[in-house]
Amino acid sequence: MATNYATVTWDQLHRDARLLAETLMPRGPFKGIVAITRGGLIPAAIIAREMDCRLIETISVVTYDEEHQGKPNVVKAPTAAGDGEGFLIVDDLVDSGVTAQLVRQLLPKALFACLYAKPSGKPLTDLFVVEVPQDTWVLFPWDTAPLFVPPLARKSDAA
Numbered sequence: 001m002a003t004n005y006a007t008v009t010w011d012q013l014h015r016d017a018r019l020l021a022e023t024l025m026p027r028g029p030f031k032g033i034v035a036i037t038r039g040g041l042i043p044a045a046i047i048a049r050e051m052d053c054r055l056i057e058t059i060s061v062v063t064y065d066e067e068h069q070g071k072p073n074v075v076k077a078p079t080a081a082g083d084g085e086g087f088l089i090v091d092d093l094v095d096s097g098v099t100a101q102l103v104r105q106l107l108p109k110a111l112f113a114c115l116y117a118k119p120s121g122k123p124l125t126d127l128f129v130v131e132v133p134q135d136t137w138v139l140f141p142w143d144t145a146p147l148f149v150p151p152l153a154r155k156s157d158a159a
Helices: 012-027 041-051 098-106 151-159
Strands: 004-007 032-037 055-063 068-076 087-094 111-117 127-131 134-137
Touching: 012 041, 012 111, 012 127, 032 041, 032 098, 032 127, 041 055, 041 087, 041 111, 055 098, 068 098, 087 098
Parallel strands: 004 134, 032 055, 032 087, 087 111, 111 127
Antiparallel strands: 055 068
16 A cells, blocks of 8 residues: 555646657657556557557556555457557556556567556566656546645634
């Protein structure tokens, strides 16, 4: 269980995805992108736009129930990607590496890139933008919502 939390804003995510795309450009062009759902969908869309790539395939792997990791289960295979040759795999985060390991087995010839990497999963990715401590739970923009916080002066009135 994570002991720390890091919040990624939409602006940060977009900036990091564009930076990853810029780093990937010399390695392309790619036949297509395989987004690991659900976290990899938005980064993959941004990267596809920046790299002018039109073919986006998905692989759906379920490993988490809230913050608890379980056994990975492929619920949708990336059939258009074959063995991954010429394809780019994109995810938001590589954590323990359980999902990455499974996806790499299915697409051994693909390049694997993600925005954020924790130490346990880092060896399974070819490229990433930011390293995150292992004990940190990353809160992505789609996991959070803006919330009104009353001024401190009002909090003392309620006490």
